[in-house]
C-alpha cells in the first residue's frame with residue numbers, strides 16, 4: 001500500500017465543470033491558493049456558448065435582454081440561484097471569466113447588454129450572452145442577411161449543411177451549402193475532434209483553403225462546423241481567412257463538441273501553470289470537516305491522495321456528472337448526503353407529456369444554500385462554515401429550459417468564491 005500523498009491549500013474546489021473551473025479562475029485572480037479535483041463532466045458537451053438567460057418559463061418569446069429577464073426573475077423566482085447574485089456581480093463574473101479565456105488564447109465576446117442570436121448545430125437559433133470569437137461572424141452575417149455558404153464534410157455525422165440551410169431558409173434566404181472532403185480524410189467517417197487537431201498543421205490548412213475556394217464561388221463568407229483547431233482556434237481561423245481571402249465562422253456541432261473540449265483542455269493546461277493544484281479525471285470519494293479544516297480523500301494511479309483545505313466549494317453538477325443520484329427511493333447528493341429539495345414522490349418527477357411546456361419537476365431538484373452560498377442541513381442550518389456550493393447542483397432552477405447553464409455556473413462560482421474569500425480572511 002502506498003502512503004497517501006498530502007496537499008495543503010486554502011481552497012479546494014470539487015468538480016471540473018464550468019462552475020468548478022470558474023471558481024478556480026476567480027480564486028486564482030484573488031490570490032487564494034487553490035486545489036481542484038474533478039472527474040470528466042459535462043463541459044465537453046457544451047456548444048461553447050455562455051448562456052445567461054435565453055428563455056423564461058411561461059413566456060413564448062425568447063429572451064433578447066437577459067438583464068431585464070434577470071430583474072423579472074427576481075420578482076417571480078426569488079429562490080432561483082441567479083436571483084440570489086447581484087446583477088452587477090453577474091456582469092463582473094462573465095467579464096472576468098471571458099477576459100481570462102481571452103488572455104489564455106481563447107477569445108470570447110464580452111458580455112453585452114443584449115443576447116446574441118447564435119446558430120445551433122441544426123440551424124435553429126438560441127439566445128446566448130457570450131460566444132467564442134471563432135463563432136461571432138455567423139450571427140452578424142445572419143443579421144445582415146449576407147450571402148454565405150455553409151460547407152460540410154463527406155463522412156461527418158451530426159452536422160448537415162442542407163439541414164442548417166433548410167431550417168434557416170425563411171430568415172436567411174442568401175444562405176447556401178456545399179459539401180467537400182476533408183484533406184487526407186477522404187474515405188469513411190470523419191470526426192470534428194480529429195479534424196480540429198489536423199488543422200493545427202499548416203499544410204492541412206492550405207489544402208482545406210484550396211478546397212473551400214473551390215466551392216465558395218463569389219461568396220465571401222463561409223460557415224464551417226466547429227473544428228478550427230483545438231489549442232489556437234483564433235489563429236487557425238485567421239490563417240484560413242488569410243488563405244481563402246474570405247470571412248470564416250464556426251457553428252457548434254453535436255456533443256461532444258470541439259468548443260467544449262477546447263475549454264476543458266485549456267483549463268487543464270493553463271490552471272496548473274498558473275499555480276492551481278489540479279487533479280483531473282478523479283473523483284473525491286469522501287469529504288470530512290474538522291476544527292482546523294476540511295479533508296478530501298481520493299486516489300489516482302499512484303495511490304491515495306489527501307487534500308487539506310481551509311474552505312471547500314462543492315461544484316459537482318447534477319445527474320449527468322454524478323453530483324446528484326436518482327434512486328428508487330429518492331434523489332441523493334452523493335458526497336455528503338446533503339438534503340436535496342425534490343418532488344415528494346418518484347411519481348412526481350416527470351409530467352405525463354415529455355414535451356410539457358412547464359418542464360419536469362425533477363429538473364429543479366438540488367441542494368439548498370443560505371445567502372452566503374453555504375449548503376444547508378434539513379434543519380436549515382449551515383452544514384459547515386467551511387463549505388460553499390456553486391453550479392447546477394443548486395436547487396430551484398431548470399437550466400436546460402432557461403438556457404442558463406453557464407450563467408448559473410459562472411455567477412454562483414463568483415459568489416461562492418467571494419464568500420469563501422471573506423471566510424478565509426476572517427472578515
Ligand SMILES: Cc1cc2nc3c(=O)[nH]c(=O)nc-3n(C[C@H](O)[C@H](O)[C@H](O)COP(=O)(O)OP(=O)(O)OC[C@H]3O[C@@H](n4cnc5c(N)ncnc54)[C@H](O)[C@@H]3O)c2cc1C
Nearest residue numbers: 015016017018019039041051284316317321391392405406
Ligand atoms: C449537451 C450539453 C450542452 C450544453 N450546452 C450549453 C450551452 O450551449 N450553453 C451553456 O451555457 N451551457 C451549456 N451546457 C451546460 C454546461 O456545460 C454545464 O453543464 C453547466 O454550466 C453546469 O456546470 P456545473 O459545473 O455546475 O456542472 P457540470 O458541468 O455537470 O460539472 C460537474 C463536475 O463535477 C464533477 N464531479 C462530480 N462528482 C465529483 C466528485 N465526487 N469528485 C470530483 N468531481 C466530481 C463532474 O465529473 C463534473 O466535472 C450544456 C450541457 C450539456 C450537457
